[in-house]
Amino acid sequence: MSAQVAPTRMALTLYKGKLVGAKKGYELLKKKSDALKARFRVIAKQIYELKKQMREDAATSFFSMTQAQYAAGEFKSKVLDTPHPAAIRVKTRTDNVAGVKLPIFASYNTGVEIKDNIGLSGGGQKVVSCRNKYHQWVENLVKLASLQTSFVTMDEALKVTNRRVNALENVTIPRIEGIIKYINRELDELEREDFTRLKKVVEKKRENAAKEDKRLAEVKQKMQNLRVEGDLLDDYDLEKKGDVYF
């Protein structure tokens, strides 16, 4: 991996920038994870409370059904056979928590009037109270359903965020830091190499210069020796400006 990175200064600045970005991302993600965790705990608590309430609701609703049947006789088939449009409907909307979209259900009454007069000649009041109890229970059920779907979605989102946080912390950032160290090392080494080469070159030059001097000195010495024996041009006085004819 490190072998693919060119150890240049440009690469260094590039990777330094990446590190800064990674660190910043890590901070932000950690904040998001904390926010999600807090909200998650709140939802879990609400679910617990509501489930306890649900037990009561279920018991009272079924018992009110028993009471209604005692007073008004069997009316299940009468209810099933009369066509009713739904009296309670559920509408959905999405809530945005720290970037996570949660589905929320809200129940609302369609305002459909239920006028089937069950128990008209006996037990009608018990039937009405039974209806009210079940109505209350259905509303709580819708709330519970909403909370549970948000719980599940939140759980997923929390897992994903934590995964990213851990990945950043344990993989990406150390990797980038590793690369930066490598580049620095390489650059240092290059510099050292350069320096050494420079020194060597300077030394060589000096050596060469010294050699050159020595040679020149030898040549001069030789030339001096030659001048003593006389030479053709000895008689010739360079100052006399006459031509030399052979």
Added chain:
Amino acid sequence: MPYVVPLSGGDITSFNVHNGFPEALVRGFRSSFLTEYDYNNLTQCENLDDVRLNLQETDYDQFLSSQTKVTPALIQEKATTKLVKEFNYLKAQAQEPLVTFMEYIQYEYMIENVMLLLKGTLSGRNVEELIAQCHPLGLFAPSTMKLIPMFEASPKGYMDLYQTVLIDTPIGDYFSRFLEEHKPSGHDSAGGDDANIVRNVLEEVEIEIIKNSLMKLYLEDFHRFCKKVGGDTAIVMCELLEARADRNAINITLNSFNGPLNEPHMRSTDRRRLYPAIGQLYPEATSDFTDVSDEAALAAVLEPYPVYREIWAVHMNESFGNKSIDDAFYERDVEMLELSFEGQMHFAPFYAYIKLKEQEIRNLVWISECIVQRQRDEINKFIPLFTDSAPWKVARRAAR
């Protein structure tokens, strides 16, 4: 000497000749009711298997023996089957006019069954399911039963249904009178219009209103029949039926307060048509009911009638005593029905036997449901039958 079927059903000289055996049977059945001791044991049970064990000691004997899992619905079904078996046995031993009397008792259940079948087929449910849900005391001949759901929901279909099936049943008469009353004004009985009228009525009028109108006509008819039979039967049965009619009138008024029947124009037409033309409250109070639109007005109308004033007081104290108006009415019914066993030479014991057995079945189902749902504190809210500790008996003993 040729045998002449007597018209009268209640006088000392001839009663035992014709009706002695069935009456002896019904008094034998009277001792099969669960006693206070049995009810005590039942309320102490922990689960429904205990209930089954306790019931084996009583007259109910082995009625649940072949079932592995006991549920309250099962108890109700089996107990009703036992009641129907006893009723049919009684009817088989009876002669006229007792047979017609017993058939009149069955008409009430037939009305409910017909309503169930009609409404069920309108919503398109399965025939077999519907027949299985019918009350067994109200079954017609199986062929007739099968025919009812076969008709399509078209105008011609309804006309056919009405003419072939409903007219032949004993309650066909009530139906035709009901349709007469609900015919929108301005229509004449031309053939095509009739079919439309039938269809409109069956589709648009709510099932409860149809049922209550039929019940009103039934009560009036039964009352007429008992008067015709004469003797003690007329005296006792008419009183029982009048109490029933009053109870219906009060309940209809009370339960209509939150619904569309309470609108002023509905009150004088539809609601008024549901009040039977018999009873203490007829005709003054029922016509006063037309102006009643809330509980205070209802209380004012019931002031002059001491029995209903007391029952209304129970309703007003409902939050303190936890007893509802339905419980108060049931108690009064049980009181009157128990007393009808005291006299002899009349047909009322047969009616009383059915109604009291129904109350016992209601009690059994209530106790089993309370056990299943673990509502121990509510379990004693049933009405025990033939006990010495009933409130009205205690009051009478105190007054003596």
